[in-house]
Amino acid sequence: MIGRLRGTLLDKQPPWLVVDVAGVGYELEASMTTLVALPAVGEAVSLYTHLSVRDDAHLLYGFLRDQERTLFxxxxxxxxxxxxxxxxxxxxxxxxxxxxxxxxxxxxxxxxLPGVGKKTAERLIIEMRDRFPHWESPEPSLSGLEGGSQPGSSEQDPLADAEAALVSLGYKPTEAARMLSGLEGEGSTEAMIKAALSRRMAG
Known part of the structure; x- marks a missing residue:
């Protein structure tokens, strides 16, 4: 089991990122909460990980904080x-x-949230009451962190990348486009995704 990686952030194309650890590039999928809080490409990063082993693939998920991994x-x-x-x-x-x-x-x-209907929401509430981790000293929320791609990002078209990332989360293309409408001025992919998700949840 791979529980944590520490290395250099090589690339981030939401929802994917690549971390170089001693010459080996690990591809991970991460939540937008983690992605918007990552350092610039080329900088050091440390991530908690969860390895999912399937018949057709080994998938690695990355989390900036252990609490997010615990909830996952x-x-x-x-x-x-x-x-x-x-x-x-x-x-x-x-x-x-x-x-x-x-x-x-x-x-x-x-x-x-995409993919969460009423029955799923009710099931989450019922089952997570018992499974939800209890933390005596919760870490600060990431929702208040400044998002935004930083120097060294490999993004070519932030708006297109943001739309693709939202679609990968389960939003329909038309819904993703609507969520991003008017956010072109946000600049970076991560900033647009963060603003779009905030707008959707406030909806």
Whole structure:
């Protein structure tokens, strides 16, 4: 099991990133919450990881904080929730926001996430009440961090990359385009994704 990687961030094309560890490039998929908080390409990075082994692939997921990984692992134990949906949930809200939804029976907020219908939201609330990790000293939320691609990013078309990333999370192309409408001025892919998700959840 690969539990953590420390190396150099080689590339980030949401929702994917590549980390060089002693000459080996590890490709990971990450939530938008983690991606918007990553350092610039070429800088050092340390990520908690979760390895998913399937018959046709070994998939590695990266998380900036152990708490996000803990929640990811709890989510994929819920009936009907796989890694893709778990990442979509973590991309739309951080751990603190998700915990509030569970404790407040907030089905409406959960159904704003791609792939989460009313039944899935209700199942998440019921099952996660027992599985949700309890932290005595929660780490600061990432929602207040400044997003934005930083010098060295390999992005060519931030708007197209942002739309592709949203589609990969489960949003329909037309919905992704609508979420990004008017956000061209945000500049970077990560900043546009963050603004689009915030707009969607506030919707």
């Amino acid at each position: 692992r709890a989510l994929i134990k819920v009936n009907g929730v796989g890694p893709k949906l778990a990442l979509a949930i973590l991309s739309g809200m951080d751990e603190a926001a998700f915990r509030r939804c569970v404790l407040d029976d907030d089905v409406k907020s959960l159904t704003r």
